[in-house]
Amino acid sequence: MESMGEVLRSMNNPALRMRSRDLEQELLNHPLVLRLKSEHPELEESRLRLHLSRLYQYVEEARHCANCPGLERCPNDFQGHFSKLTVESVGGFPDLYERKTACALQVNKDSQERIRKRITSFYVDERALSEGYDESEIMGKDPRRAPAVGRLFQYIERTKEEGLSPRGLYLYGSFGTGKTFLMCYLLYELAITGYSGVIVYTPDLVEELKAIMMEGQKVKEIVDTLKNCDLLIFDDIGAENLNPWARDHILGPILNYRMNRKPTFYTSNYPLDGLEKHLSFTSKDGEEVYKGQRLMNRIAPYVDVVQLVGENQRGYSS
Template identity: 25%
Template sequence: MEQVQFNFPLTKEQEEQRQKRFEKLKNSETMRQWLKRNRCDEHFLWEHSVKMEQLLTRYETCQSCQGLHQCAYAKKGYVLDLTFEQVLLEQLTPCRYMRKKMQELAHLQNYRYCDLSEAQLLINLETLDVSKESNDYKTMLKQVVLSAFKKQKGVYLYGKPGVGKTYLAAGIANHFAKQGQKVAFVNVVRLIQDLKGMFGDSDAIAKRMELLMRVPVLVLDDLGGENITKWSRDEILLPLLDARMEAGLFTCFTSNYQYGDLQRQYQYASGIEEEMNALRFLERVKALSCEIFVKGSSRR
């Protein structure tokens, strides 16, 4: 049976519009590069001028974009692209800003557990601008970097709220993640809340604890800021620190309390004074870290 074909001739106005589109596409360096990548010739532009004009418009929109915050598309950072493999194929591809972001966050794959924001994942202590910082801050930062980056010992960063303890700890965690080491950054307040929510699911609690006990690099952020109970101290944090101390694993802390004040925080976990239990807890923190005071005004 002979196949029926439908050919609708273009009007003169439509022919002129098509020719105009073709000339625009043919003279576009962006389109010439597309043709080269996809091994197509100018005849292809003529045959698919409407589709290719739509593609060029998308490319031009992206070229004038100043960042992901200005992205004009529904899926931020992705543009609907065209490739030719016998037929035209549409696919979402990351734009230049998204590719840069993906590269900057590539180390995220080495985080086994992460309580950091995207902005905190970009912190790099090695490129930190300290030109406007005080000499005391520079000295402290040097101490943090020398101790932590060389893995001489974990660090215990303490100071008033907002002085940048979490910022420094995030930089330490990012440093090791970029080196390919497995890392966990844990907010202690959130950890205790999460584990309380797992009551009745002993397997889930054991799995979380096993991860934190064994991960090569662990940051415990805001130690002492959680709702301290005998359970959280003696059944969660103490076994965690014990396991890491025995395995010699790198552990860092941030806290609002210096060592002595931290002991007092954990001394009344059960409502009565338990000096020995609090001392046992503190001795493990000390064994895993060196105490560094983070001085300065609030950075929030």
């Protein structure tokens, strides 16, 4: 169908005036317009003729959507939206009105963006949060992972049904078995429900905090974010190079605030007893068993321990 603007610009030519009348009839007899007329017999044809440009837009955008080239190549005037016509009475007279309506692809994109905004990551590969998830692949990728994956799925479903619990999960296993990926999946699924979440790569977090330890306001902002989010994940805890300040004045207060309030999650290469040994040692003061035990007392009672067994997915032996 020709552009309505092109037709109107050529009205001085008799042959083209005839063509414009043919196009008008073609438009008024288009199946979409005929259906609109049958659904709204109260709308006089004279009103339709006053809104030929709207009808044209409506028909053209419906054609584009029927042959959708994808959201990024959407040819409609307002990307990801199509013209929707409604008939409304104003002052007792029915008339035609146009509204831009988001298509299914745009609705899905907007939904994904809202979900993603509920998740904050510090020093974690964004691909783990943005590439999407296939539950059957997660469960079936390595049969040895099935018990741990099942526990994760159970936690997600229970939280969706019963609400947030103060208990989190401690997921440990060897290198490359997918611990971070599974925790990102948990964050994503619960963000759909409306919960906010933060995942931090613990070694980089500790080094960053050491670097800015004299900048009190920045440190406070990070600590407050970790304290107050609904779901907090310390990824690869046990791999960081602790000093007493980071352990006793950062990790300790965060965990002390969250226990009995909000769940905290962990991934680690260590089982819990191995983590306790790690937390008992700092580069400055050496071994301090009591302080390690004190921190573990804010971790162990508030998590369910899940061992993840499986192949190294990174393509090398651990």
